[in-house]
Every structure is written in structure tokens, then in C-alpha cells.
Amino acid sequence: EDQVTQSPEALRLQEGESSSLNCSYTVSGLRGLFWYRQDPGKGPEFLFTLYSAGEEKEKERLKATLTKKESFLHITAPKPEDSATYLCAVHESGGYQKVTFGTGTKLQVIP
Amino acid sequence: SAVISQKPSRDICQRGTSLTIQCQVDSQVTMMFWYRQQPGQSLTLIATANQGSEATYESGFVIDKFPISRPNLTFSTLTVSNMSPEDSSIYLCSVEERRGAEQYFGPGTRLTVT
Numbered sequence: 315e316d317q318v319t320q321s322p323e324a325l326r327l328q329e330g331e332s333s334s335l336n337c338s339y340t341v342s343g344l345r346g347l348f349w350y351r352q353d354p355g356k357g358p359e360f361l362f363t364l365y366s367a368g369e370e371k372e373k374e375r376l377k378a379t380l381t382k383k384e385s386f387l388h389i390t391a392p393k394p395e396d397s398a399t400y401l402c403a404v405h406e407s408g409g410y411q412k413v414t415f416g417t418g419t420k421l422q423v424i425p
Numbered sequence: 426s427a428v429i430s431q432k433p434s435r436d437i438c439q440r441g442t443s444l445t446i447q448c449q450v451d452s453q454v455t456m457m458f459w460y461r462q463q464p465g466q467s468l469t470l471i472a473t474a475n476q477g478s479e480a481t482y483e484s485g486f487v488i489d490k491f492p493i494s495r496p497n498l499t500f501s502t503l504t505v506s507n508m509s510p511e512d513s514s515i516y517l518c519s520v521e522e523r524r525g526a527e528q529y530f531g532p533g534t535r536l537t538v539t
Contacts, residue, residue: 345525357517357530358468360426401467405525412483413528415468 318404320416327423330391335419337402338384345407347385349378352399352418361387361400392423427452427520429531437537438508445504446534448518453498456521458528459491463514471516474501508538 350358364380480493
């Protein structure tokens with residue numbers, strides 16, 4: 315069965331203090347790995363899709379990378395508005411496979 | 426990307442009653458999904474809503490408790506039946522514009538059962 319593990323569970327950063335969030339996964343074959351941002355009381359907002367090891371995607375202060383067993387979401391010089399819960403999700407390949415979500419990393423950026 | 430709306434945005438219901446949640450998409454999509462997110466937890470897939478056929482339910486979720494309709498390619502409903510306080514949660518619908526691609530989510534329905 316798919317397993318998606320995110321770490322840390324919570325992260326508190328000073329504004330401008332760069333860091334990385336981790337998503338490790340165990341699937342027999344990867345169809346796609348997704349990163350989402352979720353603000354309190356809202357639905358998840360799509361950020362990135364990664365399909366193969368070595369792939370990287372960037373958007374403003376965020377950069378997502380992928381290896382065969384894990385993905386990182388790097389946050390460079392974060393601002394308070396980056397505070398949110400970041401969710402990782404994995405879609406296993408082969409027939410019909412559902413998307414499995416991790417439990418998320420709750421990020422707080424302090425001014 | 427698809428724009429998704431949900432109604433109601435929140436509700437407080439009494440034990441034993443039922444609530445129907447609506448999900449509307451601004452474009453035609455093949456795949457629609459219903460998730461539950463309990464406080465402080467991640468998303469759990471309830472079912473996949475297929476247009477023109479029965480929904481496909483995940484382990485632990487049954488049609489009698491969570492009947493789903495999908496009358497066309499832009500609309501779906503999820504009913505939470507015979508509610509108990511354990512059903513208090515956020516219910517989210519999502520769409521996948523093509524198989525294997527990212528999902529886009531609605532704003533969610535916050536349900537409290539007293």
C-alpha cells in the first residue's frame with residue numbers, strides 16, 4: 315500500500331530564513347507527485363507536479379525537487395504570507411490508482 | 426485550471442439528519458472526487474464520482490452512508506446520511522482535468538454535527 319510521509323510536522327521560520335520540507339514515498343511505480351498549499355478554512359491550492367527523478371519546478375520562493383524515494387520543497391527567503399500547510403500527494407502508476415496525501419507540514423513564518 | 430464551487434460552505438446539523446453538498450465546476454471534467462478532511466488531518470478519499478455510472482467508493486466508505494450523484498460533466502453531489510458527531514469534518518470535492526494530472530479543489534464544506 316502507498317505510504318506518503320512528510321516531515322517535519324510543523325516548522326517555524328524567521329522571515330528570510332530558508333529551509334526545506336520533505337516528502338518521502340513508497341510506491342512500486344510513480345505516476346506523479348504533487349505539492350499543494352492549504353490555508354486554514356480553504357481547499358488545497360495546487361503548486362507543482364513532478365513526474366520523474368531529477369525533475370525540478372520553481373515558483374517565486376518555492377522550488378520542488380524529486381528523487382526516486384523523496385521530494386523536497388525548498389523555501390527561499392520566506393515571507394509571512396508563505397505561512398500555510400504544505401501537502402504532498404502521490405499518484406501510483408498502473409491501472410486505476412488513487413492519489414494518496416501526506417499529513418502535511420504546517421509552516422509558520424514570523425516577521 | 427478549473428474553478429470549483431461548493432454549497433453550502435458550512436452547516437451545523439443535528440444527529441440523525443442528512444446533508445447534501447453540491448459541487449459545481451466551470452468546465453466539463455471526466456473525473457470528480459470527494460474527500461474528507463478531519464480536524465488537523467490530511468485528506469481521505471471517499472469516492473470517485475463517475476458520470477453515467479455508479480461512484481467508486483474507497484475502503485471504509487459505503488453508498489448507503491455517502492450516496493453520490495453525477496448527473497453531468499460539471500456537477501456532483503455528496504450526501505452525508507444519518508449523521509453522527511463523528512461525521513463532523515470538512516468535505517472537499519476535486520476534479521482531474523486529465524488522468525494522472527493534478528487535482529483542483531473546491532473551497533470545502535465545513536460540517537458540524539451536534
